[in-house]
Amino acid sequence: MSNSAILLIHCPDQPGLVAQVTEFVHKNRGNITNLDQHVDRDLNHFFMRIEWDLTDFVIPKEKIGDYFSTLIGSTYNMEWQLKFTDQKPRMALFVSKASHCLYDILQRYGTGEYDCEITAIVSNHTKLAYIAERFDIPFHHIPITRETKPEQEQKTKVLLDELQTDFIVLARYMQILSDDFCDHYATRIINIHHSFLPAFKGARPYHSAFERGVKLIGATSHYVTADLDEGPIIAQDVERVSHRHGINDLKRIGKDVEKRVLSRAIYLQLQHRVLPFGNRTVIFN
Amino acid sequence: MSNSAILLIHCPDQPGLVAQVTEFVHKNRGNITNLDQHVDRDLNHFFMRIEWDLTDFVIPKEKIGDYFSTLIGSTYNMEWQLKFTDQKPRMALFVSKASHCLYDILQRYGTGEYDCEITAIVSNHTKLAYIAERFDIPFHHIPITRETKPEQEQKTKVLLDELQTDFIVLARYMQILSDDFCDHYATRIINIHHSFLPAFKGARPYHSAFERGVKLIGATSHYVTADLDEGPIIAQDVERVSHRHGINDLKRIGKDVEKRVLSRAIYLQLQHRVLPFGNRTVIFN
């Protein structure tokens, strides 16, 4: 099994950042296996992802964060996250009635493409319970009405915390989450929206796409924020359509785009390659 | 040289339409070389493009319209256009300061890819006059201010009429045309908008795309209507971008998408393959 550390860093740009970080790893006998950095010239902001082999690293795993913070992070006003490749990310899936994304994710999970734990499948409906059963994953039916939303979301939070869930994937979950819930899991909820955002925000995007007569339809995976369909975009893709495609064709073709865009976003998340900043993302790949 | 007729038809759907039209052609000894039809099930509307060889056709060219109208068109409440492949479409190009689309169009024209006449290059600036000169095409400098717009548009109309211009291509023309002008040339003005409509309507779409952090940028070619950026879409395409691309990169990459989307729209128009209907288009290809 791989035994590496991954640091995701960002801070105001200034001379010497790359050299400082690489020296920190190198001096302590870590072998850098991957390094990617980016400077946003408009914002004068620095972003970096560095991955190194821990085999000979002299700082114990549990102290790497401390040391890094003291020696470098605080000096340069860095915000950073530290991940270890031997710790499987723990992901919860939220679904409603559409099965295409769920099957796609579970097939990838089942064949080892996704190196993670699925802590739970949560749904406001029971329709897809049989799929959870087929894949032997705990299914939680948590129906939501306008009245019960606060308590049901609270119940969901408790459940996810108990299961030590790192992040949530809304795999065509047809419920708007409360601002509180969104804030609590900031940059930890990934949604798939069935349009090429910012076109066709909100409900029924395929109907709108049909009305507008577009020649391509798309899907967008993004972090969920309190501002609906406005969160940082992780992945997008499109598919060609024509006048021959009615609304049901758009839905059918769209499902394929949804599947592949969401699955790509999840893969990037599991590899710790997504760094959200403001309303944008840096994707290290 | 090819000697064919092309009929573009649309009307409320009803039984027998295809049979009636093909019989009309066949009985009069026209050989059908191309037929494409489409029924919009939501609108219950019928669309057709039929092309036939005129070599042995018994109805004289100048009377085909009359005969078709009398025998079939009026019976079925058809709206139709009749085109002949031996009549080159006459196209005017409107430009401002950006040369990429203009060069692309002129290269296609120069090598015979576009089978048409370019009647004029019209510009509100003089910057690209040298290109017109290189290609030996008349260049008309028609500067426009808020005050002079009505008279300058009138002057433009007179010019285009004198030149028997069939349609206008706005090849990155940075002036908003008046409603009058748009109406006068309804479905006869093709624009290229530098975004994937309906996302990023209006000015500075690359800036907006950058702000929103999209992962694909696009371009849209559409017929111009009085309602800005809302006309029927003819062609769209996108290109992948990432956080590494600043606004200037988006502009640079975007130019390539603009070029290929506009050139595709012009090609379809020259082949009489675009049938606008309401705010959508049927593309026979």
Place this chain on the structure above:
Amino acid sequence: MSNSAILLIHCPDQPGLVAQVTEFVHKNRGNITNLDQHVDRDLNHFFMRIEWDLTDFVIPKEKIGDYFSTLIGSTYNMEWQLKFTDQKPRMALFVSKASHCLYDILQRYGTGEYDCEITAIVSNHTKLAYIAERFDIPFHHIPITRETKPEQEQKTKVLLDELQTDFIVLARYMQILSDDFCDHYATRIINIHHSFLPAFKGARPYHSAFERGVKLIGATSHYVTADLDEGPIIAQDVERVSHRHGINDLKRIGKDVEKRVLSRAIYLQLQHRVLPFGNRTVIFN
């Protein structure tokens, strides 16, 4: 339920073909809902797909073929197939050890996207039997060695005939079928090859793609012929890769392309939109 007939026709091109066929339908009170035709100018060959509503059609379903053949087909030397939309195509799936295409197909089948019957899942391994079980579809383990191939293929034929199977999908089936088997099911076996054919024919295409340093990888769905990887192509697609992708990444990304190309080919087949001719296909869509 829809009650339409679909005719797929091809023959040497000659004047009047479209008119004859549409008249046949129209005179007998069939309402044409879809017509697409194509003439290959190099081969001087005519192709057509016509779909009409049978509600008021005066010829009984079981006699349409006879009448069409007598009145039109034989006159014009047509080869034709007649399909009815109320008869679900019957499809068998052949798999080996990879599950991604199988899951994708079964999810589409389960949600009604594929309007067909799956008669059997046949495999030379037992690894995917559990998936068949989950979806409640009969699984047949038919192992094959060089020695047993003739008898096992014979056994397979008997099985498929009993199940009245219309066509076979090789969903990453890792066995080369005998020439006899291929001929018996000519244009009735659809394969997915994991490269952009004709590049990287044969085994281990991702290894070859890696060695060659290509910047795009692809997948190809085609009818199986005795000539390996040379049959008529139905659908192809590609995905961008880079030097960052090792062979395992190519395999991972390739799976997604395989899934979507194969699923598109199956969809076209189920809609009777594929007309193979020589080593090419006409796709009516």
Place this chain on the structure above:
Amino acid sequence: MSNSAILLIHCPDQPGLVAQVTEFVHKNRGNITNLDQHVDRDLNHFFMRIEWDLTDFVIPKEKIGDYFSTLIGSTYNMEWQLKFTDQKPRMALFVSKASHCLYDILQRYGTGEYDCEITAIVSNHTKLAYIAERFDIPFHHIPITRETKPEQEQKTKVLLDELQTDFIVLARYMQILSDDFCDHYATRIINIHHSFLPAFKGARPYHSAFERGVKLIGATSHYVTADLDEGPIIAQDVERVSHRHGINDLKRIGKDVEKRVLSRAIYLQLQHRVLPFGNRTVIFN
């Protein structure tokens, strides 16, 4: 004007490489503005591109190579190239009769998208001389027959050397260069091949694509080696086609793919982002 240095490095992988190089830059007061590295795990080989601002750099420009070689390069067995952003690359264009790539390149050059000098347009025909004239670039007609090839290539070499040409772009140049010529300009000649290599090597790829009935056609830009169409690939792209497209359509659509693939390769080359290694390329972008 930008005043930066760019180092392109590759060597056998070993611990500490990134740290050593970044430290070299940092200690000498260079500010790293861009760093990208890659390790090929199969070959155990390391690749890096690093760009830094020279404003405060303490080593004089003309000595940077020496110092780097002595202090780091030789220790780690590195092969490296050093480039400066204030030195415009000098590019020669070879053409025959097709103008589409040439116009595309010259338009980009003329509007400043390509930051380079075009030293010459060389052609074995005179057909495109007028374009060189329009853009005011020296045109050299160097016709080649089987007999005259050695002397004409020699003449070409002398010309290019006099003009201090850094690299050559074959913009649809329809002559096979001798092995000697290819070796002399190893990884300094960029070609555009009008197919998705390795499919359809050699002459008349669109005819072969048509015969094979592919559903996508492509273009490939690669470094020229003595082994025809086998050199390291820089960029590739494809476009969708169908049975409706005859050979002339494939050629027409293919031109667009050729243009954009070649222009992308040139852009990468001008930015010193291409590192060929064996028969593959690392593209830092």
